[in-house]
Every structure is written in structure tokens, then in C-alpha cells.
Amino acid sequence: MQVVIIGSGNVAYHLAKAFTQKNIPLAQIFGRNKEALGKISEELHIPFSSDFLEDADVYIICVSDSSVENVSELITKKDCLVAHTSGSLPKEILAGNYRKSSFYPLQTFSRTKELDYSKIPFFIETENFDDQKLLTDLASLISENVMESSHEKRxxxxxxxxxxxxxxxxxxxxxxxxxxxxxxxxxxxxxxxxxxxxxxxxxxxxxxxxxxxxxxxxxxxxxxxxxxxxxxxxxxxxxxxxxxxxxxxx
Amino acid sequence: MQVVIIGSGNVAYHLAKAFTQKNIPLAQIFGRNKEALGKISEELHIPFSSDFLEDADVYIICVSDSSVENVSELITKKDCLVAHTSGSLPKEILAGNYRKSSFYPLQTFSRTKELDYSKIPFFIETENFDDQKLLTDLASLISENVMESSHEKRxxxxxxxxxxxxxxxxxxxxxxxxxxxxxxxxxxxxxxxxxxxxxxxxxxxxxxxxxxxxxxxxxxxxxxxxxxxxxxxxxxxxxxxxxxxxxxxx
Structure with a gap:
């Protein structure tokens, strides 16, 4: 399964780090800020790009709430699962013809601070059972605490x-x-x-x-x-x- | 040196326990609430009374702010040092002819919760250098963090x-x-x-x-x-x- 993380901020960095620490390869980290992406790429040994979005099965969008919709339009692939990481947005904010979901880590992320990712609760909402299982399994690779959650509850x-x-x-x-x-x-x-x-x-x-x-x-x-x-x-x-x-x- | 603690609430209990744990004998724990005093006395092996205040060199008053003045009047001895443990009262609230002081532990005390007393900062204010040394030495027996502090600062x-x-x-x-x-x-x-x-x-x-x-x-x-x-x-x-x-x- 190919996973791409979109964004270069604290959530993107820590999520990428959490996967990398568990030896889960990421296909790419994609975003606008080349300098920030370059640093993450160098530290975590993940390919990065600001121009070409890699083909993947799962895209996890880790950008500020106000940018989620615009960024989600960059994904033109149809047969894929796209998740945002916002606590307050509905999954329907994602503007494409793919399967939509939310992948919300309940934690406060600062760049310089080491975190025990296994303790972070993840709240997941998808369109169907298969995607729910897919994202739950993915989150369970890094966290002991993965739950389903509706947008209302989130x-x-x-x-x-x-x-x-x-x-x-x-x-x-x-x-x-x-x-x-x-x-x-x-x-x-x-x-x-x-x-x-x-x-x-x-x-x-x-x-x-x-x-x-x-x-x-x-x-x-x-x-x-x-x-x-x-x-x-x-x-x-x-x-x-x-x-x-x-x-x-x- | 004879030390008496006055009060039977959370501050009185924890202060008594801190001294007892360091094998510093307390002459008495004194207060109104016989049942509460009885429990502390039994757990920490300190004599208690609700009637007769023991003769001592240092009295530490651990009662609510609104009771400090009234309680301080019970100490009729002159050659002694009396301290209250309030963060907001001046030492002059103490109404007797003894030396007055403040002995303020910066911590939140719940009865059932174990505490590491060595980390609690104590702020001390007295009338003279000898008393300052006396209370600083006393607090230093239980805490690593003892400082002088004026009422204004407190x-x-x-x-x-x-x-x-x-x-x-x-x-x-x-x-x-x-x-x-x-x-x-x-x-x-x-x-x-x-x-x-x-x-x-x-x-x-x-x-x-x-x-x-x-x-x-x-x-x-x-x-x-x-x-x-x-x-x-x-x-x-x-x-x-x-x-x-x-x-x-x-």
C-alpha cells in the first residue's frame, strides 16, 4: 500500500516520523514549502516534491483547515482514499472523485518535541467498512488507541x-x-x-x-x-x- | 526544637506527614476537629489535642485564611515563633505577642494523593535574621526549594x-x-x-x-x-x- 503525506507543518512532520519509526515506507511527502519538505525528507529519508504528486492508495492531507479544500483538489486520481487530519472539518470538504475520510490525531504537535506516538488517540471516519478497516489498520501501526468517530463527535x-x-x-x-x-x-x-x-x-x-x-x-x-x-x-x-x-x- | 502544627485539613496533614517522613518529631497536632485530628494522629503517631495547646518553640498554623487570625489568638506564649501558611495574608495578621512569620508551601494538597515533598517550594518571611534561618532550616529538612519572600511577592x-x-x-x-x-x-x-x-x-x-x-x-x-x-x-x-x-x- 502506497501512502503519501501532503503538507510540511508539524502534523505532517510528526505523522511522517511516526510511520518512518515503525518502518512503514511513505511514497512521498508533498507540499508547497520546498525548504520545509527538504528538511523532513533529509531527516526521515522520504522522497519529496512540490510539483509532481506521486501515485498512491492513500493520501493524508496535513495542512491548515483553511487550505484543506484547495489542497484536496490537487488529487485528480479516482481510485484512492483521501483523508484530512482536521478536528473540525467534515470529510465532505474534500473536493475530488475519490473516497473521502478523516484521520484525526488528538495531540498537540510542536516541531522540536519528541512524542510517544503510541499514546495518541486517532479518530477515523470513512465512507465504507473497507476504508474504515484500512485506515484503522494503518493508524494501529503507530498508535494503540484508534477509534471510529463521526464528524459530529469529532x-x-x-x-x-x-x-x-x-x-x-x-x-x-x-x-x-x-x-x-x-x-x-x-x-x-x-x-x-x-x-x-x-x-x-x-x-x-x-x-x-x-x-x-x-x-x-x-x-x-x-x-x-x-x-x-x-x-x-x-x-x-x-x-x-x-x-x-x-x-x-x- | 519543639514544633506544633495547628489545623486538621489537607495542608496540616501533608505538612505533618512531610516532617514525620523525615523523622522530625512534632510535639502536637492541635485543632477543633477531633475526628480528623485522631486520624492524623493515628497514621503519623503524633499527639493531638483540641483543648490544651502544647508548649513549643514553633507553631505552624495550617487553617483557612479566614480562621488564621482567630486561631492565632489561642497562642498566648510570648517566647515563640508563629507561622501561617497562607499565600495571601501578611504575617501581621497573627494576633499575639510572639514573633510572626509566614511559611508558605506552593502546592495543591489533596488528602488522598501522595506527594514528593522535596519538590515543593517554600516561601518564608520572618521578622529577623535568626527566625529566617530557623524556618529556612526547618523547611529545608523536607524541601530542596526554600526561599525568602516578602508579603508583596507572596x-x-x-x-x-x-x-x-x-x-x-x-x-x-x-x-x-x-x-x-x-x-x-x-x-x-x-x-x-x-x-x-x-x-x-x-x-x-x-x-x-x-x-x-x-x-x-x-x-x-x-x-x-x-x-x-x-x-x-x-x-x-x-x-x-x-x-x-x-x-x-x-
């Missing part, structure tokens, strides 16, 4: 991930902004952050909640509000309001 | 912790609310959450930001808003607005 998976990953990371950025301004090393907070996350592997996050809002400690809440402004203050108020609502404190 | 440390721990945990609660409603197991998100936190041990959170807001992907942002309501929608809008502001996208 939208909520992506949304949950935005709360649990993107917003959490932004809170770390805002926290660091506060500590940096006071010349307090952000490293001091890493054991606390690690523990916060370890906890939810063992108990429900709702049961693990601590802090002034869940204690309804109005004195501390007001003190903190005086120390904050702009977006930080908005986040502070919004989060505390939501915490109080969750525990019926207001 | 307020910001606590505030940073609210963002990096309390709010992060609440995002996990809201994420789980979303996935539960769709019958998507929250366990699927744990590798993503673990990776989100591992990342910031290696790169700045600001450089690690991913997601629709930092990509300024208006289509996904609007799609997600349609899936949300009430506090979840407020959080969604507030966080994305703050992300866009941080990256000059609006």
Missing part, C-alpha cells in the same frame, strides 16, 4: 481539546506573565503544575478543585482583582464566576 | 498559582463536562493534557500556543461558539480574546 472532541490543551497553555502564558513581572522564576510553579495534572489521572477534576473561588473566599478574590487588569482580570473574573456556578456558590 | 506567587493550578483544573472540569455530554471518555484527552504540560518544561508557554485562536481561524471559532452556552461560552470567548491580544491578532 467537533466536540476538538472543542474539548481546546479547553484541555489550548486554553490550559494560555493560562500558563498568563501565569508566566504575572510571575515574570514580579521577577519570580516560572520554574517555581512547575511542581505545582505537574501535580495539578497528575491529580486528574486519579480523581475527577471537579473533586480536585482548590483555590479561593471554590472556598468562596471573597477577601482573596477581591485582593487578587486589585492586582490584575485588562485580559488577565477578565480571565480571573470569568473563571471564578464559572467555578462558583459549578459548585452552586452563586 | 501575593503574586499565590495569584500566579491560581492561574496555573486552580484555573487549569477548572478548565479540565469544563472539558470533561463537554466530553461527558457526548459520551466521549475523558481518558482520551489525558495524553494530550500530559503533553501540554511536558511542553512547558522545555519551551516557553507563549511559544507553545496552538489552537484556532492563535491561528486566527474564525471559521472554527464560530463553529465552536455554536456548540457552547452559558459559562462555557463565556470562558471560550474570554480565553480566545486574550490569546488574540497576546499575539496581536486583534
Amino acid at each position: 467537533k466536540y472532541i476538538h472543542l474539548t481539546a481546546v479547553f484541555a490543551c489550548n486554553f490550559v497553555n494560555h493560562l500558563f502564558s498568563k501565569a508566566k506573565e504575572i510571575s515574570d513581572a514580579q521577577e519570580i522564576p516560572f520554574d517555581y510553579f512547575l511542581p505545582l503544575i505537574d501535580e495539578t495534572v497528575k491529580k486528574i489521572h486519579e480523581i475527577e477534576p471537579k473533586a480536585a478543585q482548590t483555590g479561593p473561588a471554590v472556598r468562596n473566599d471573597q477577601r482573596v478574590l477581591e485582593l487578587h482583582e486589585q492586582l490584575l487588569k485588562d485580559e488577565s482580570l477578565e480571565i480571573y473574573k470569568t473563571m471564578n464566576h464559572s467555578i462558583k456556578k459549578m459548585y452552586d456558590l452563586e | 501575593k503574586y506567587i499565590h495569584l500566579t498559582a491560581v492561574f496555573a493550578c486552580n484555573f487549569v483544573n477548572h478548565l479540565f472540569s469544563k472539558a470533561k463536562e463537554i466530553s461527558d455530554a457526548q459520551e466521549i471518555p475523558f481518558d482520551y484527552f489525558l495524553p494530550l493534557i500530559d503533553e501540554t504540560v511536558k511542553k512547558i518544561h522545555e519551551i516557553e508557554p507563549k511559544a507553545a500556543q496552538t489552537g484556532p485562536a492563535v491561528r486566527n481561524d474564525q471559521r472554527v471559532l464560530e463553529l465552536h461558539e455554536q456548540l457552547l452556552k452559558d459559562e462555557s461560552l463565556e470562558i471560550y470567548k474570554t480565553m480566545n480574546h486574550s490569546i488574540k491580544k497576546m499575539y496581536d491578532l486583534e
